[in-house]
Amino acid sequence: MSAEQGSRFTTLENEALICGRCGYCRSSCPVYRVIGWESASPRGKISMAKDIFAKGRKDGLSDEFVQRVAQCTLCGACSSICSTGIDTRTLWLELRKRIAQSGKGPKTYDDIRNTLLVNRNISTFSNDDRLEWAQDLDDPEVVEPRAGAEVGYFVGCVSSFFPQAAQISLAIAEIFGEAGVDFTTMGGEEWCCGFPLISSGFADDAREFTKHNVDKIKELGIHTLVASCASCYHVWKHESQAELAGYDLEVLHTTEYLARLVEEKGIELDELDEVVTYHDPCDLGRNSGVYDAPRKIITSIPGVRFVELAHNRSDSLCCGGGGNLQSVDPELAATIAQLRVEEIKESGATIVVSACQQCEQMLSTAIRSAGLPVRVMDISQLILEAMG
């Protein structure tokens, strides 16, 4: 099952029975590749889920099983290769939901939930400080919420509160400014997109967040929303449809919007003498089907030699940072990132570009510890550099 094919998901019980235990998922699963035990493979987890939920072995909901379910990046690679067409990503989310309902979920998930319910963002900062990053702009006022703007930029928690990732929101604001885009943000009324809650099994809590964000977008009269975070984009595109029903909102990832600007000559790009590769973020690529836009941008920069990584597009390897894995098992997440860094090394690239703050953070750390002379950049940062 791929993003293009659509989901055939029925119920956790039925899908667990449908699983043929063929094991195709094992070879594509980054977690299984690192851990190596059958219980870490998607087929192993589904097999146990079948015993517990479809066959009523309630005592099977052990700590070991809960840990294995949490050891998943939600990258969706198992879904793409599944021989019975199971939308495994939805299955994992449903499984985490059931675990959360049983009260046996990882403590870290509860911490994430508590932080979000209190702060409305994933950091420890007040949500009123959402636009603190903009102080580095020549005119910070430009990003203050404004009704009727052509484009609403959904900044996301990471780019709002974490200094390294804030370079992305700054880059986007500068590019938009240069290109004359009439844009605004939601300021302190932007709440977390809800993805950390959904991926921790608290989808019902996440509804409050998506509903709030949709209401605010409606209030501002925004009809084009651009998100620079792949997971925020995924939530807006796929998880907020009920709240958005009847409202005309075009949801775009920055790669899509920037590709449009490049194509329409809204921005001029100078020559860059670099070998550039692109890492497909799972929530943007495999789970949302956006592959061409970032490649179009990179290949439109004069002088750039673009090289693909060995696994790319729908076959891309995860960075290890998805699905809240970093919060429950940072060592595993880092080892998965190292697998990707091996491919980056083999590609001979001098710059690895991505379009997700989490991917960029994971890859930066792994590249640093591998001592590779490779720069990790967001697509917006690459464009800004090419704009001179």
Place this chain on the structure above:
Amino acid sequence: MKAEVLDEIKRKYGDRATDTPFERSLYSRDLAPVPALLVDPLFNTMPDLVVRPANVEEVAEILRTAWAGNIPVTPRAGASTVYFDSVPVKGGVVMDLNLLRGVVGLDEERMTVTVQAGTTWSELDDYLNRRGLTVKSYPSSAPVASIGGWFCMMGYGIGSLKYGSLLSQVRAAEVVLATGEVRVVTRDTDPPLSWFAASEGTLGIVTWLELEVRRLSPMKHFLIQFTNVPEMTRVLTELKDASVTPYNLHFADPACVRAMHDLGLTPGDVQDGCILEIDYEGTDRELAQAEDIIRTMAAGNKSINMLPNEVAEMEWKERFKALRLKRGGPAVLGGEVWLPADELAGYLADINKMSLRYGIDLISYGHVVTPEHATVMTMFYTDETKTLKYIFNLSLVKKIHDIGYRHHGCPYGVGLWNTPYIDRIFSRKRLAGLRERKKTLDPRGTMNPGKVYRSPLLMNPYIFGMGMDVMAGILRAAGRGGSG
């Protein structure tokens, strides 16, 4: 003694060995969802220990240690069969071979690749494709099936019609015997390579193989819809015997086409009839000849509907996804039959009669894998959550195999569950020869015991046959087989 030996292995292999019930339980199953009610009274499928060796030295050491303690060892890699080949039936050690991964060497002069046994066929082919090469044949479960695993099974699949069995493509293999002794075997050694092919992991553990490879070549795909099975099998025979041999010849009967259509999976939205997929690879000249053969055969034939090229190409891309039919179940039961190709029409006609007799849809599809033989999977939907009904439905699997037998076929692969059919699978002389090999190489019988050579007492052909026939009779009288 046994506990001490297991402790020794566990201590030595640290986090690559486990005896936790949580982990071990997953090594007591393969693709077949057999009810515990049937399995537990007869077999000890729970391994005492699972260990993951990383190289041949470790494989040998574990085998030596287990041999000294008389402990059964069951090798496992993809675990993608349904016969319990990689599931222990007497506890002991399960050796997970998935760390034996990667290409050891590529020899483009000899056109061979030496590859570790735990590598999957897809991984090997990806490696070769990046170098303009490819494997000659591979299993239809290539994304999970390991190189060693397919060699230890029958080794027929996609590409076999043109390039022969896997055994014919293997030049050499490294094997660790039950005693822990490491041997490199070829066609000329004693024992020869052929002993280990289709031995289902009962004679030793293969750690690497040297395989013949070929240059990547262009392909052409054709997909034909037929109004009836006899016409499809007639064309199938004509094509397999034509001057250009297809790389792959895959067929689906009308029940299969209907099932796929119900699931929205039929290529080109075909609703009825049966389907023949013909895939060619070779030089441009060969492909042009192949196209001529297909067009000539199709010209004026009113029972044929040639589906568009893009549909044929899409079906080729889906070639590893036969299990997608399971979505209609959610459980399926069935039997895979090794069948003379010229018996295919008769077999499918009898399967159709059985379908009417038991009131179930029997779905058949398969590959022609040699000029003389096809492998046919015949299956039906069932419900594994209704245990008693599910057990009764197992009797219909025997009925499928009975039809195969009437058409000079036999089960494809033995493992544990097909041991009641060993007298159909092997001639008496052949079976005696196989048992002699086992006695020579594994006199204590510790290497994957309970598989291939003889059926357990309660599954001996007479008792098994009688029991299954009685259950099938009850199902027939009740007129309710399958999932209904």
